[in-house]
Amino acid sequence: MNFGTKGCAQCGGEGLVTGTDGTRARAMTCSCVPDCTLCGGLGRRLVEQDGAMRMARCRCQILPDRVDLFNAANFPARHHNSTFGSFDRYSTEVTGVFAQVYKWTETWNPEAQGLVLSGDVGRGKTHLLIAALRELIFRHGLRVRFIEFTHLLGDLKAGFDQGHSAERLLQPLVEVDILAIDELGRGRCSEWELGVLDTLISKRYNSMKQVVGTTNYAAARATGKAFPNLSAPQMPTLGDRVGRRVYSLLREVCEFRPVVGIDYRERAH
Numbered sequence: 001m002n003f004g005t006k007g008c009a010q011c012g013g014e015g016l017v018t019g020t021d022g023t024r025a026r027a028m029t030c031s032c033v034p035d036c037t038l039c040g041g042l043g044r045r046l047v048e049q050d051g052a053m054r055m056a057r058c059r060c061q062i063l064p065d066r067v068d069l070f071n072a073a074n075f076p077a078r079h080h081n082s083t084f085g086s087f088d089r090y091s092t093e094v095t096g097v098f099a100q101v102y103k104w105t106e107t108w109n110p111e112a113q114g115l116v117l118s119g120d121v122g123r124g125k126t127h128l129l130i131a132a133l134r135e136l137i138f139r140h141g142l143r144v145r146f147i148e149f150t151h152l153l154g155d156l157k158a159g160f161d162q163g164h165s166a167e168r169l170l171q172p173l174v175e176v177d178i179l180a181i182d183e184l185g186r187g188r189c190s191e192w193e194l195g196v197l198d199t200l201i202s203k204r205y206n207s208m209k210q211v212v213g214t215t216n217y218a219a220a221r222a223t224g225k226a227f228p229n230l231s232a233p234q235m236p237t238l239g240d241r242v243g244r245r246v247y248s249l250l251r252e253v254c255e256f257r258p259v260v261g262i263d264y265r266e267r268a269h
Contacts, residue, residue: 003063005032015063016070016138018080025080027070029063036060062141069137073144075130082127083134093260098128100257105132108140110177114210114254116184118219118238122263125214126182133180133212142177149197150187156196166196174203181213184250185241194243205249212254217241219256 003015011017011030018027039045039058047056075082084102089095097117104115115132117125136142152173159169173179179200187193204211217238239247 003033004030005034008032014138016067018070020077020080023077025070025073025075025077027067027080029067033063066138066141069141069143070134073133073137074146075133076126076146076148079127079130082130084131087124087127087131088264091261094124097257097259101128101132104255105135108136110210112210114178114250115212116219116250116254116256117214117259118217118256119259119261120263121216122265123259123261124264125259128259129180129182129212129214133178136178143175144178144180145173145176146180146182147173148182149184153187153193153196166199170196170200170203173200174207174209176209178210178212179204181211184213184215185217185236185238189241194246197242198246201246201249205253210253211250213250215241219251219258 004011004013006013008030011032015030015033016027017030018025020026035041036058039060041060043058043061043064044055045058046053048054049056084098087098089098101115101117104112115129117129119125130146133144133146137144156166156169160166201211215238217236217240219238238250242250
C-alpha cells in the first residue's frame with residue numbers, strides 16, 4: 001500500500017521512512033505525503049451516517065496510525081530497514097524459503113497458522129520475519145509485538161523488583177494480534193524460564209492469537225542415519241529446549257520453515 005509520492009527518493013512512494021532511536025526501529029511519515037484534501041490536515045471531517053452528519057476520523061490517518069503500530073512493535077534498531085526488498089536471495093535454497101514466507105504474508109488471515117523460522121545463526125531468519133511483520137502492519141493495521149526471549153526474562157525480573165506481577169507484564173503480549181518471539185530456545189532453560197514461556201504460549205493458544213518466531217534449533221531430531229556414530233553427541237532440538245508441551249502447542253498452531261544457506265556475516269567478509 002503506497003501513501004507517498006511515486007518516485008520519492010526518500011520513501012519510494014511508501015509514504016514513510018525508517019530509522020532508529022538508538023536501540024529500536026522507528027518510522028515516521030515522509031515529507032512527500034501530500035496534505036489531505038478531504039480534511040485539510042485536521043485528521044477529522046464531517047461524514048453522513050444514518051442520515052445525519054457526524055464528525056469522524058479521516059482516512060488520511062491510516063498512515064500515521066500504522067506508523068505508530070510499527071513503532072509499538074519494538075523491532076530492533078538493526079532491522080529498521082529489513083524488508084522483502086532488502087533481503088539477499090543469493091541462492092535457490094534461500095529464494096525458496098523467501099517465497100514461502102512471502103506467500104504466508106500475501107495469504108495471511110486471522111485464522112491462519114503462525115510461522116516459525118528455524119536454522120543456524122546468520123541465515124537471515126530475523127530479517128525475513130520482520131519483513132513479513134512489517135508488511136502485515138502496513139497492509140492490515142495489525143498490532144504486533146516483537147520480543148527477544150532472554151530480554152523478556154530480564155524485563156520480567158526488573159518488573160518483579162519494582163513490585164509488578166508477571167500477569168501485568170505478560171498481558172500486553174497476550175493481547176496483541178501477533179506475538180513474535182526471536183530466538184526460541186535460547187537461555188538457560190531453567191524451570192522458571194520454561195514456566196514463563198509455557199504461560200505465554202498457553203495464553204496465546206487459548207486466546208487463538210497467532211505466534212511467530214525464530215529459532216536456531218531444529219524442529220525435529222534427525223534420523224539415525226544422520227548420526228551413524230550413535231555415541232557421538234547430538235544437538236538438542238527445539239523440543240528439548242522449550243519442553244514437550246510448548247513444542248506441541250507450537251507445532252499445532254505454526255508452520256515450521258527451515259532457513260538454509262551460509263552465514264550472512266561470513267559472506268560479508
